[in-house]
Amino acid sequence: MTGSADLKPHLARSHVMDLMRQMLRIRRFEEKCIELYATERIRGFLHVYIGEEAVAVGALPTLTPDDAVVATYREHGQALIRGVPMNAIMAEMYGKQEGCSGGRGGSMHIFDVAHRFYGGNAIVGGGLPLAVGMALADKMCNRRRVTACFFGDGAVAEGEFHESLNLAAVWKLPILFVCENNLYAMGTALELTESETDLHLKAQSYRISSVAVDGMDVVAVEAAARRATAAIRAGEGPQFLECRTYRFRAHSAFDPELYRSKTEVEEWKKRGPIERFGAWAEANAILHPTDFAALEQEVAAEIEAAVAFAESGNWEPVETLTRGVYAEVAP
């Protein structure tokens, strides 16, 4: 595994098992969502994280419960790993009252303040300024927290990316930018839209220290994220992590995938984060076939329970439609 050399010592069986479990939780959850979309239990836009699991699984456990996360519309994975209960996420996908956002948000707007999970933003680039402000508040209050902000390669072209990186750097804010570079923004390849496709270099032009890692390698991501969050906690200001990854499925349910070849997708699938990590763990006799089976079973049970929970959830009555437009009491 790339970059895993210096981390081997930490790769205890329990940790390997945990990484595997978390990646599987995302993978199987997303697969179930696709199924549920086909049967119209889930509606609206659905963006799944299949192929990119190593990013969330590698990066998020380096945060503490006090830290915060801001994500995009492709955020089920982050939410799951952050600890938002799968039941609440699934109910949200259904639009049920028991969803983590009360059913109001759906797939693109997963929120859970108890887990300091601040969405779920469906405007590309729109989460970055928000994360900057959260980090600013922490800095002004001398709170030793990190705000991790996830966004795609597409967001890099937006003006808000530029403004946010600059602000974070000028003000030396405790923020971790995580760029999920899956090479495409919907159907447009990065190389057609960025003059500099080595995205982590962009961060350096703001004097933000940055690194690019193999986003298909959960151990590499974890190592890099750990270094980055440690630097932030040490007061070194914002850090930028470019995770080079790939989306195995269509952008959303409406995407006919005309813009890339099947071969390209297949090539990347060979590097699948679960597949490779699993093979490595097995080859090194850290995990055994029975472990995989047990994990799959455990995950399947969790998903089944989540579906049951969502199915049995309630629709908000129409009478409360105008709820949640204005807050009544100061937070």
Place this chain on the structure above:
Amino acid sequence: MTGSADLKPHLARSHVMDLMRQMLRIRRFEEKCIELYATERIRGFLHVYIGEEAVAVGALPTLTPDDAVVATYREHGQALIRGVPMNAIMAEMYGKQEGCSGGRGGSMHIFDVAHRFYGGNAIVGGGLPLAVGMALADKMCNRRRVTACFFGDGAVAEGEFHESLNLAAVWKLPILFVCENNLYAMGTALELTESETDLHLKAQSYRISSVAVDGMDVVAVEAAARRATAAIRAGEGPQFLECRTYRFRAHSAFDPELYRSKTEVEEWKKRGPIERFGAWAEANAILHPTDFAALEQEVAAEIEAAVAFAESGNWEPVETLTRGVYAEVAP
């Protein structure tokens, strides 16, 4: 003079005289505007270019009549050097019908399509996308033109700067970005607002070739601009010129200048573009005291005529107020 070594041969007396004349035209014009503002002939916002003359005078003559210019609200100097008649500019400052924008725009909105001068944009950063589109059209039509886009150091923080540079670079457009870095955006010093204050490096993060020049040295600006426009014409794509300069006067008539010291201003004044170039020309016996006197007289006459022209101009009748909201015929 910095950077003038390789250009000495071209510094014929007539060229030196011309550079001097043009810088004086701007300086004296702006001084007159300040006077006219005090007597309320000119109203609204007035931003003068005193101290920064070398930028427009050095950069613009490297363009041909076919090329185009997009500027900011601090654009009198560019307009003058581009060849917009001083009469029409002054009448515009008065808001008279005879003004180059029919009096509708005033100081911040000088337009003259005959001279391919496309404003006069008062939204910081707002001219950059426009210039990108003009260059795109030229490229699509295989026209060998350059679009020169002027903007201040303050514009660099705007998202539109980032989006525009990237577009220009991805599409390899024939555009010259001229950053007039006078170290302040209104009252906010560059070092407080940019994590990377070496602005020309930012252009490089888009793979745009860039250079920083002493913007107080008209010969250095000219040399750099000549190289840049030549590169653009040779098909090398966008070029970026950072001109390091200084604004000797307040940002606008409303600015109490609390944010910088008199000493700082005085230090910069010693490097005044007219002052230094004049001293150099005299020391090298290229220009003589009588030349300066003659130039001053010539410029004074032109300004006097412009004021007379503006004074005797007409106010647009109120009856035509709603003119110019919609065009009637296709251009």
Place this chain on the structure above:
Amino acid sequence: MTRPPVETRIRTSYREAIRAAIFEAMLEDERVFLMGEDVGRYGGCYAVSKGLLAEFGPERIRDTPLSESAFVGAGIGAAIVGMRPIVEIMTVNFSLLALDQIVNNAATLLHMSGGQISVPLVIRMATGAGRQVAAQHSHSLEGWYAHIPGLKVLAPATLEDARGMLGTALRDPNPVLIFEHVLLYNMEGEIAADAGAVEIGKAAIRRPGRDVTLIAYGGTLHKTLLAAEILAKEGIDAEVVDLRTLRPLDTATLLESIGRTHHAVVVDEGWRSGSLSAEVAARLAEEGFWSLDAPIGRVCSVEVPIPYPRHLEEAALPQPARIVAAAQAVMRR
């Protein structure tokens, strides 16, 4: 109205009609090009531009980065120096990022330059809710754009208008915004095989009636027509007016209609307060006051960010039942 014989009519969809209009414009005028996110290789997020890349190549079917402000501004810049760009903003939701360019450049350059510079630009975007895509993706902000002098704003609601408005917009020397309701793309029907440019600037009476004037546009037109059918069964003969052009508003047609019906209901998917329906109602109250026998009714979106679940989304948006109820209410006394 004389219709062309049946054999010259073809079956098409709203989506295909727009594509045909783009296709035709690209063929006719080499200054025309299409630019926006995913218009090329992806085929357009609503598949409007599917196939055009193969036909016209990547220079003229130009995929852009996610840089709404810059590529809209670039469209303006290209327009002022001779091109005829069609800029596609995926949806009105993202147009907020380009608003400065539209309001402060596209709409003002002609005026600020004393008439020297015109901006023959067409900006297309999808608008509206109804697909359960929640609060950030369900805006109906065309009314905002209709507030801005210097812009023209169109809302094609029929196949003919989807086919015809683009060509007319491209021939207009001013910036023209075209709002395509997301729920209309799949609408199918027949149009004349030689359908082409249509007049803009005039409202159209889509259903004549004597008792009440129902005023709608874009996505709500069809709900309003449905409501009119229901009303007809209850003995109320509703006239349905399609605004078609949101700026400038064709007040004359509206006044004429209420001059006959003496009752008006305005239907608008925008949130009620400050939506386009307010302007329509205000004009009727100013200029049609003496024609009105009852207060004006409005059926708009409920003032809440659009929620994800279907039943709540449906409740938030104008529906035939609410239109019927509003018409009955204004007829009641």
Place this chain on the structure above:
Amino acid sequence: MTRPPVETRIRTSYREAIRAAIFEAMLEDERVFLMGEDVGRYGGCYAVSKGLLAEFGPERIRDTPLSESAFVGAGIGAAIVGMRPIVEIMTVNFSLLALDQIVNNAATLLHMSGGQISVPLVIRMATGAGRQVAAQHSHSLEGWYAHIPGLKVLAPATLEDARGMLGTALRDPNPVLIFEHVLLYNMEGEIAADAGAVEIGKAAIRRPGRDVTLIAYGGTLHKTLLAAEILAKEGIDAEVVDLRTLRPLDTATLLESIGRTHHAVVVDEGWRSGSLSAEVAARLAEEGFWSLDAPIGRVCSVEVPIPYPRHLEEAALPQPARIVAAAQAVMRR
């Protein structure tokens, strides 16, 4: 109304009143900070924050780069995790660059999160024309913001409101936008030395009258009061209502007033079509129809980008003479 004794009144200006409100809020609550372009070292582009940097330091009087979207978004981010930011956008003209953050984040986070996240943020900005700063710097777009559910929108027109609205806004758990008309900053007068927070959400009758209700807000209030004086001399007793809060609109006070006067004129510096005046007129036409004895009049900006020359700018904006004429017109028949 019992007024405090004369000796406790102080002379102040609109600018100073706002500064005093900021000052007080900063002292009272350490979660409050001011952030924006040139608020610190420059002293604020309208000198509102002059002196505050020396008092509170650069952390709490925070100069920002020219990055409207990011610093407004940062204000939202800071607000949702416990701060009480006051974000200053120099003028409404530049707020277009931050509109996405305001509409898609500030206004929707509470709803999208199912009520978990509230955004106790105050955004102040200057608005309006009258200083000959031409088309790009003269917008009056507060009506746009008043369209958005989730936002509250205030327009202080008096010294008391300039002094008092900010404090109330900061105590509100929702995003509140405060629009300060550029021509009011120099307005001087006396207010109670202990003036403080004022109620928001209610319109105020600034001049009682029997014949016609003139409805205005912000910068046009004073022109409207002038018009009322002129009308008084001509025997028309005008009531002048100051909207104060543009969202939510206090319709009740308006209906009450026209219930007495039976005539209404709405004055608004926004361009007529689709301005806030349209919503006001629409509500009166819906809910006050039977009170009205004549069509509603509107006095708005002429639909042209604001021109630079004084005489043209004056002609484009609402002026007392036009308000008088409109009032006379609605009274005439």
